[in-house]
Amino acid sequence: MRVFGRIAVKFRYLVVLIWVGVTIVCVTFLPSLSSVLNSDNSAFLPSDSPSLHALQLDNPFQATGGATTLVVASRNDTQLSADDQTAFTTVLNSIKGVAHIKNVRDQGISSDGKAHKALLEFDIGTGSPDAENIINTIRAKFTSQNLPTGLSFNLTGQLASTVDNNKASADAQRLTQTLSNLAILIMLVLVYRAILAPILTLLAPVLVLILSGPVIAGLVTTGIIQASSVTQAILTILVLGAGTDYGLFLTLRMHEELRRGLTPHEAVIEAVDKVGESISFSAGTVIGAMLCLLLASFGIYRGLGPSLAIAIALMLLAALTFLPALLAIFGKWLFWPAKLKVGVVEKPGAWGQIAVKVVEHPIITLVLGIVAFGGLSIAVFGYSPAGFGGSNTGPSGYDSANGTAAIAAHYPPAVVNPTTVLLKFSDPVWSDLSKVQQAEQSLEKTPVFRSVSGPLNPNGTAITTAQLQSLYSQLGSPSTLAATPPASSQISAQTYNAYRAIAQFISPDGKTVAFYTTLSAGDPTSTPALNAVPSIRKSVSDIAGQVGAVDNGVNGMAAVGYDVSTASDNDLFRIVPIVMLLIALLLALVMRSLVAPIYLVLSVALSFGASFGIAVLIFMTFGGQSGLNFVLPFLMFVFLMALGEDYNILVMSRIREEAQKFSLHTAITDALNATGTTVTSAGLILAATFAVSGIFGATDQIRQLGTGIAIGVILDTFLVRTLLVPSVVALVGRWNWWPSALYRKQEVVERAMDLQAR
Structure with missing residues (x-):
């Protein structure tokens, strides 16, 4: 010394x-x-955590290894017009050129017709030093476009929040x-x-x-x-x-x-x-x-x-x-x-x-x-x-918090901060949609869930298995559809948009099905919801066995x-x-x-x-x-x-x-x-x-x-x-x-x- x-x-x-x-x-x-810095607690979990296994099952819907965020266009007073939809498509196309964006997935229009959202996938994580610049660049796209009066664009979800x-x-x-x-x-x-x-x-x-x-x-x-x-x-x-x-x-x-x-x-x-x-x-x-x-x-x-x-x-x-x-x-x-x-x-x-x-x-x-x-x-x-669970939304007054509020106002409760149930099958479910119907009905009857949103009610619009099978026969996989129906199609715009939204529930290969749920125990960030996770996982596992799924998982803030x-x-x-x-x-x-x-x-x-x-x-x-x-x-x-x-x-x-x-x-x-x-x-x-x-x-x-x-x-x-x-x-x-x-x-x-x- x-x-x-x-x-x-x-x-x-x-x-x-x-x-x-x-x-x-x-x-x-x-x-x-x-x-x-990274505020996502799931990013720090041990590799053998059940939540990370569920995240792997969720890969067809949002690829693992990178962060995601949501683009939301909405109106408070009237339904989205044709000009609004054109503006939404224009914004998405401009976003596709932003660095580190891996994929853009349209998730459809809300049942009240006042909101439209899309999922952006990135090849970087939430802790990347490039994250802030990317989010700022995307938000700048909103202001640089000549948007229709009264149409709001927000960026929310994982990376933006x-x-x-x-x-x-x-x-x-x-x-x-x-x-x-x-x-x-x-x-x-x-x-x-x-x-x-x-x-x-x-x-x-x-x-x-x-x-x-x-x-x-x-x-x-x-x-x-x-x-x-x-x-x-x-x-x-x-x-x-x-x-x-x-x-x-x-x-x-x-x-x-x-x-x-x-x-x-x-x-x-x-x-x-x-x-x-x-x-x-x-x-x-x-x-x-x-x-x-x-x-x-x-x-x-x-x-x-x-x-x-x-x-x-x-x-x-x-x-x-x-x-x-x-x-x-x-x-x-x-x-x-x-x-x-x-x-x-x-x-x-x-x-x-x-x-x-x-x-x-x-x-x-x-x-x-x-x-x-x-x-x-x-x-x-x-x-x-x-x-x-960490923070599931941005701080009050920020764009991400406003985006979360827009989703909550126009989409079913299970879409806002869902606990996602994932079932994986050995064969595509398009050949037997009764499995999807049975799974959704069983989840709705299970006491641990308050509400369920899935392929048969995408974004709040009900679709029967017969309608779903018919739409699949006419249009093919919902993940491949354009933003507007073909000129020769007789399908209504509402039905077409609802079918396109099913891409967030049925994977492109048809083997993985997702269901968004809300929990009877309360907010997924609460301690009661956390304590209910063992029961939730057991219920999902039992249902998976009943419908013949080969794998299952529960993803969301309660599970994390x-x-x-x-x-x-x-x-x-x-x-x-x-x-x-x-x-x-x-x-x-x-x-x-x-x-x-x-x-x-x-x-x-x-x-x-x-x-x-x-x-x-x-x-x-x-x-x-x-x-x-x-x-x-x-x-x-x-x-x-x-x-x-x-x-x-x-x-x-x-x-x-x-x-x-x-x-x-x-x-x-x-x-x-x-x-x-x-x-x-x-x-x-x-x-x-x-x-x-x-x-x-x-x-x-x-x-x-x-x-x-x-x-x-x-x-x-x-x-x-x-x-x-x-x-x-x-x-x-x-x-x-x-x-x-x-x-x-x-x-x-x-x-x-x-x-x-x-």
Whole structure:
């Protein structure tokens, strides 16, 4: 650590120039993180998920491997005219030339004649950096055409909604980042009572945040990692919060060394030497916890882990090089206009006085803490998960949300956000349409479905099997038909359009049949719908057997949600013990002890239980929400376990440092007096950073996560780290340091104190 400090001081200007130069290069030549995010939870499922199997069955209707979106033309007052239909065809033809469009499938006119929609298939996924440009290009086609007055065109569905959600998230992210920076700066000014120190402390995490986004995005584009909409939000608050913590640890220790009479350069080197190890192991716990997520089966976790690990690794490097270089450049001016009192021993502050009480009454302190935290943890049993399916529409006010509203207004309910039932047969169903009729009737009678839309009622227009067979004989496969009926045809326009719409229900080869359904359990994004998925899949499997289908599947947000829930729960129970073990090992290294890590890890687990219980009370008991986002317990645990140990390491390292010179009780008092302000300041700043996301986050997911972690950090800072942990240290005595040499040294001190007492 001392070497890092000396290099940063000696080559201070070069170090700053290298960091700034590398950041400029990465921002210039690498994509932005927001351009590669993916908000589709199904894209992160394990390859053996039933939902992905259903997606393969759905391939004849919308090819897998690429995203889809919907073009909707509609009128609110009258039916679409011939000019409207011509305009729709013209727009579709112009769209076909847009890059990455693989296919355009006309899905027909609504039964009320006021809307017409088509499916666009792409050869890129929702996380492609080209997605936004493509969607903007298509929407520009709408405005460039001379459209009939009153005809509205909207782009909705998977890719368009993802782009709009990402844009809304980016807007909210900019607001969150601005407010976070402002909150951190104000709190740093209050802590330092100076002008330059707060700015430089914040400058390092801001630079790392600017740098880490393009670096992570570059890795995403190579396919090495995945990035969800959660990644960017968590990245911002984690880097700003943790980076400010590291800056506080370093800068306040430099201030302490300056008061001892060291020169600014000597103070920087001494500060890096004394707290560099604490910062390194603090970052190491976060990096280690994040890398454990590589073991997850759910791609959101597996992509989030390395992304955040990279960011914290860069933050650690900046804390040991870039920030010390800045501190060395500005020296004593850092703390202007406050006056440095060199050589003056300050009286014990509030935390020193509290430490005395804790040391005198450790049992009472510990028992009261455990009872309070245990009581709050009971609320965890009221937890119910939600938010599995992701967003099925664009944000309010955006084009994709308007498109979804247009489909809902003119098409059957099952078309808007369907749970799709897929049946595959060994032979084309055109030879025996009774199988299709039997399947549709059986699905309608099944209690798990509220409504069914299929080949016999496309877009709300009823067609008998006899009519369907006759139309097939006259016109051939519906997937090959032109937008208008042949001039010689006697078929009405309504019947012709209804038959063309069957292309979305019967595959071109006639072997796969799709049915759009709504669920009796409610909205497919709800928890009741998710819980109904096993029954839905069983019912579909039974019907498939009855009609002779060789394969079947259920596709949609409820099915995806259930598979996401299964993967997430499996990861939770598998990875949490690994994270606890890894952090315990890191703590054992920095503490040189096998005893201290046990209660340090348990203290954070207790803090997690209490903070999660409070989150349940806030959002479910008092907030009236049906559940908390499914990522909340997992990510709250990982982040609180990793971030909570930051303060554990700082406090315990200082206790260990003081215990080399004094008795344990004196060491606890001196350490809390020295670090109390640092820990509470850092904790308040970290909590404020997460709280900003809890208030201004773009989604319920981000708001709940920000609020939950902010609560956990506050509990950790003011109760666990400064009250419960010191009380345990006082009770355990010299065994805190077993089997290191300090254990034996403290034993000698205890004997001497015992003799003196006698």
